[in-house]
Amino acid sequence: MSIRNLEHLFQPQSVAVIGASTKPHSVGGTVMRNLLEGGFGGPIMPVNPKYRAVAGVLAYPNIASLPETPDLAIIGTPPTTVPGLITELGERGTKAAIVLTAGLPQTKDKQGQNLQQKMLEAARPHLLRILGPNCVGLMIPLLGFNGSFAHTQARKGEIAFVSQSGALTTVVLDWAKSKDIGFSYFISMGDSADIDFGDVLDYLGGEPNTRAILLYIESIKEARKFMSAARAAARNKPVLVVKSGRAPEGAQAAASHTGALAGSDDVYSAAIRRAGMLRVVTIENLFGAVETLARALPMQGNRLTILTNGGGPGVMATDAVILADGQLATLSKKTIQQLDQVLPPTWSHGNPVDIIGDAPAERYVKALKILLNDPQSDALLLIHAPTAIVPSDHIAEAIVTVVKEAKRNVLTCWLGGEAVEKARDIFARANIPTYGTPEEAVHAFLNMVEYHRNQVQLMETPPSISQEFTPDRKAAQQVIKKVLASSHRLLSEPQAKEILATYGIPVVATRVAKTPEEAQRMAQELGFPVALKILSPDISHKSDVGGVVLDLETPEAVQAEAERILRRLQELRPEAQLEGFTVQEMAHRPGAHELLIGATTDPIFGPIILFGQGGTAVEIIQDRAVALPPLNMHLAQELISRTRVAKLLAGYRDRPAVDQEAIARVLIQIAELIADIPEITELDINPLLADDKGVLALDARMGIAPAKSSGPERLAIRPYPRELEEWSDFQREKVLLRPIRPEDEPQYREFLQQLDPQDIRFRFFDMIKEWPHSELARYTQIDYDREMAFLAIPKNVDDWPKILGVARAITDPLNIQAEFAIIVHSALKGKGLGHLLLDKMIQYYQSCGTKELIGNARRTNQRMLALAKDLGFEIQPIEEEIVQVRLNLQS
Numbered sequence: 001m002s003i004r005n006l007e008h009l010f011q012p013q014s015v016a017v018i019g020a021s022t023k024p025h026s027v028g029g030t031v032m033r034n035l036l037e038g039g040f041g042g043p044i045m046p047v048n049p050k051y052r053a054v055a056g057v058l059a060y061p062n063i064a065s066l067p068e069t070p071d072l073a074i075i076g077t078p079p080t081t082v083p084g085l086i087t088e089l090g091e092r093g094t095k096a097a098i099v100l101t102a103g104l105p106q107t108k109d110k111q112g113q114n115l116q117q118k119m120l121e122a123a124r125p126h127l128l129r130i131l132g133p134n135c136v137g138l139m140i141p142l143l144g145f146n147g148s149f150a151h152t153q154a155r156k157g158e159i160a161f162v163s164q165s166g167a168l169t170t171v172v173l174d175w176a177k178s179k180d181i182g183f184s185y186f187i188s189m190g191d192s193a194d195i196d197f198g199d200v201l202d203y204l205g206g207e208p209n210t211r212a213i214l215l216y217i218e219s220i221k222e223a224r225k226f227m228s229a230a231r232a233a234a235r236n237k238p239v240l241v242v243k244s245g246r247a248p249e250g251a252q253a254a255a256s257h258t259g260a261l262a263g264s265d266d267v268y269s270a271a272i273r274r275a276g277m278l279r280v281v282t283i284e285n286l287f288g289a290v291e292t293l294a295r296a297l298p299m300q301g302n303r304l305t306i307l308t309n310g311g312g313p314g315v316m317a318t319d320a321v322i323l324a325d326g327q328l329a330t331l332s333k334k335t336i337q338q339l340d341q342v343l344p345p346t347w348s349h350g351n352p353v354d355i356i357g358d359a360p361a362e363r364y365v366k367a368l369k370i371l372l373n374d375p376q377s378d379a380l381l382l383i384h385a386p387t388a389i390v391p392s393d394h395i396a397e398a399i400v401t402v403v404k405e406a407k408r409n410v411l412t413c414w415l416g417g418e419a420v421e422k423a424r425d426i427f428a429r430a431n432i433p434t435y436g437t438p439e440e441a442v443h444a445f446l447n448m449v450e451y452h453r454n455q456v457q458l459m460e461t462p463p464s465i466s467q468e469f470t471p472d473r474k475a476a477q478q479v480i481k482k483v484l485a486s487s488h489r490l491l492s493e494p495q496a497k498e499i500l501a502t503y504g505i506p507v508v509a510t511r512v513a514k515t516p517e518e519a520q521r522m523a524q525e526l527g528f529p530v531a532l533k534i535l536s537p538d539i540s541h542k543s544d545v546g547g548v549v550l551d552l553e554t555p556e557a558v559q560a561e562a563e564r565i566l567r568r569l570q571e572l573r574p575e576a577q578l579e580g581f582t583v584q585e586m587a588h589r590p591g592a593h594e595l596l597i598g599a600t601t602d603p604i605f606g607p608i609i610l611f612g613q614g615g616t617a618v619e620i621i622q623d624r625a626v627a628l629p630p631l632n633m634h635l636a637q638e639l640i641s642r643t644r645v646a647k648l649l650a651g652y653r654d655r656p657a658v659d660q661e662a663i664a665r666v667l668i669q670i671a672e673l674i675a676d677i678p679e680i681t682e683l684d685i686n687p688l689l690a691d692d693k694g695v696l697a698l699d700a701r702m703g704i705a706p707a708k709s710s711g712p713e714r715l716a717i718r719p720y721p722r723e724l725e726e727w728s729d730f731q732r733e734k735v736l737l738r739p740i741r742p743e744d745e746p747q748y749r750e751f752l753q754q755l756d757p758q759d760i761r762f763r764f765f766d767m768i769k770e771w772p773h774s775e776l777a778r779y780t781q782i783d784y785d786r787e788m789a790f791l792a793i794p795k796n797v798d799d800w801p802k803i804l805g806v807a808r809a810i811t812d813p814l815n816i817q818a819e820f821a822i823i824v825h826s827a828l829k830g831k832g833l834g835h836l837l838l839d840k841m842i843q844y845y846q847s848c849g850t851k852e853l854i855g856n857a858r859r860t861n862q863r864m865l866a867l868a869k870d871l872g873f874e875i876q877p878i879e880e881e882i883v884q885v886r887l888n889l890q891s
Helices: 006-010 027-038 079-092 115-126 166-178 197-205 223-234 257-261 264-274 283-295 311-323 333-342 361-371 392-404 418-429 438-459 473-485 493-502 516-526 555-572 633-641 645-649 660-676 742-753 757-764 773-780 833-847 862-870
Strands: 015-018 044-047 072-075 096-099 129-131 137-140 145-148 155-163 182-188 212-217 239-243 278-280 303-308 379-384 409-414 510-513 530-535 548-552 580-585 593-602 606-613 624-627 680-691 694-697 700-704 726-730 733-739 787-794 805-811 817-824 852-858 874-877 882-888
Touching: 006 096, 006 129, 006 137, 006 197, 015 027, 027 044, 027 145, 072 079, 079 096, 079 115, 115 129, 155 166, 155 197, 166 182, 166 283, 197 212, 197 223, 212 283, 223 239, 223 264, 223 438, 239 264, 239 283, 264 278, 264 438, 264 624, 278 283, 278 438, 283 438, 303 311, 303 361, 311 379, 311 438, 333 361, 361 379, 361 392, 379 392, 379 438, 392 409, 392 418, 409 418, 409 438, 438 633, 438 773, 473 493, 473 660, 473 700, 493 510, 493 530, 493 700, 510 516, 516 530, 516 555, 516 580, 530 555, 548 555, 555 580, 593 645, 593 660, 606 633, 606 660, 624 633, 633 645, 633 660, 660 680, 660 694, 726 833, 733 833, 742 773, 787 833, 805 833, 817 833, 833 852, 833 862, 852 862, 862 874, 862 882
Parallel strands: 015 044, 015 072, 072 096, 096 129, 155 182, 155 212, 212 239, 239 278, 303 379, 379 409, 817 852
Antiparallel strands: 137 145, 137 182, 510 580, 530 548, 530 580, 593 606, 593 680, 606 624, 680 694, 680 700, 726 733, 733 787, 787 805, 805 817, 852 882, 874 882
8 A cells, every 4th residue: 555644654743542551561651641741732532441641631531522633643452352443543534543452463363354454444445544563663853742552752863764664663762762763763563454664664664854764674565565665765764674584494405406406595685685775684774874865876886995004903804894895996006106105115005905003194194195196096994003103183173185186995993992982973963974893893894885885786777788689488388388288397498498489588409209219319419528317297306316328429329328227217216207318419519617597486476586606506505696576788787797606607727707698698588587477486597507618507496376466566676567559640751659778878868858948947947967877877877666658769770869758657656657758859840659659558548547647748738738639638727837737547
């Protein structure tokens, strides 16, 4: 349901406390005390038939007797009473409730119905939103609102903290108070029966009093809603996450390597990264990271320079960087020459830059200025150990201005206690990040790098695939349909390869033989040498039973090995069903790397893609990275870069770099295959041979099951909706109407730059002279689940602009209303293109079940108003210069 009526929860004007009590230490009594002590300015109405007053406030026997309808109700009564109270509140007109009561999912009524479900059914007709049940409550310090049974009040601030753990909520509140950390919102989610993380992120992402959102997550329910909300919020402000449950109980047995390797924690990390958020390990890291990010300049890279007056601390910082896979900057020759002129001969002559323990303030200043101009460095860590020669605060006073004026991030570490206290204060007052140990400082730097990387991934325009492919979906679906008709749920290797080939993935030529004699004949047809493999639906890993033989050079050798495999199978797995053998061409690719590309289905986030080092020891090597589909070239290359084998793929000694674009292309093709065919539950390509000549799939396995939902609906992120592409006639030419893609950014920029100034004003209500990448990314990297933009692309690009026009609309989270805007190339106005695009938009939102399409236009934009009128829109004035056009889509 998302943000509908959440303003009544997060900006309440009045509150009723149902179950208010005078009993000491009771939930109802604590909530009343917290509300009164917090200083909430609106009416507070206790409801309890046992009392005339609670905490000195007049009490009411029931909801019907309340003098006014409360915006928000807080319920702390027994489980059996909650559904009835929600019904009464809904009928009264209340739009939000906090249910503190625990035990609703475990309690049933006389008819055996779950009370939590009964509560939700009672709320639904009234669109009443529920926080909880089984939560600690809600604090809004800026309103003086403390609707919780926490033991203390939260301080005012600009950070929203959202927790799924009630116990942790009170612990963090106590800890933050001791650190003088304030909050805009402090939210206990409880069981999240109605309002979940997606709803809260949608609200807080646009909330002006919140500059950062901190989440403590135990589990996610609606992955697609969560991802859409998280991606939208992370574009506006930092969103940081602690996700508990990092260590798995143990991998379940799986038919593929991928199923065994992809742990749920890896998938959560991939989702957090894909959404542009930052994951940290502990609550203390959470608050430390948000303060670091709040003070940080935009990062330009990941190379760190360390400046220190002591060798030991410099080595500690270096260890921390290297062990965390960070990168130390390599000082340029010019920088070293300049440092030689201002530092003693005994300085370290490298990074870390040790300026020696007797360094006076002036030496710090000179070294800092030089290092801050080094083009091969992206950030600087200054470490200072106190000495008896120069007081630390004198050094701090000398360098603080240099650091404040720096054009790149500078982190500082003032080692020690009382001797550096004044220095820390100087830097804290200057809003410069300061840390107690080298390790803390390095960790903060790596958080900044990771956050920057995730934000770039959220905003970056990916390159197109150099070799476009058109998969043969029908052929792949026919293979799946045939196998599902049997009792098998694991495709044979030839069947799996057949499906891969339909999606353009290079596979080695493979034949199926029923007998050793037939295997011999097929080997002769393929040509020697060949590989021979056992074919059995009961055996996933063939090498485990000696079912793989390579480099067979003669027909006699093929038949002899096939007979030996039969004997060995009878000995090791007599119950296994044998379908025969596969005979394959031997792929001689000397020096090729063995890789693994796979897919499996996560119970929360749906299909996921895995990449890593392949071979028979894949589970032991454990070199893998996980990503959510869909993928593009940039996302695929980023996935590859997060593995150890990526360093080998870049080439070393006499081994050339592999064709990484070919690997990325296979990852994209696998992601599309998984999105298109929901019956595929697991997939392995192992090994995928990769070298400088390209890639080749040697072996493949695929698990299937009857589909529970359509392909795209299974994915946590809606893929590019190719089914919406449509050719239309315009000016006697063919024009493609299709959704916008991230890689359209260069053409989209060119289109905007070609528009007349008046057309810019009509569309954007202002004159825009520049189009920065960050802004264009918002227009081209859309969430297809919430937004749509149709481009008009000419078939003949030589005689026409690359983009002829754009129609765009954004849907509210409830899919009630979509707001659209439209613009066509200035040279094509009045020729019918706007009608074509807007009609496409109307048809799309009608199919989505959206109730209404609206748009705003200037009164002087007569072409737009005539178009709207022609298509049946109503025109209503809303401001002196602005009118609104509205179309009922479902009438």
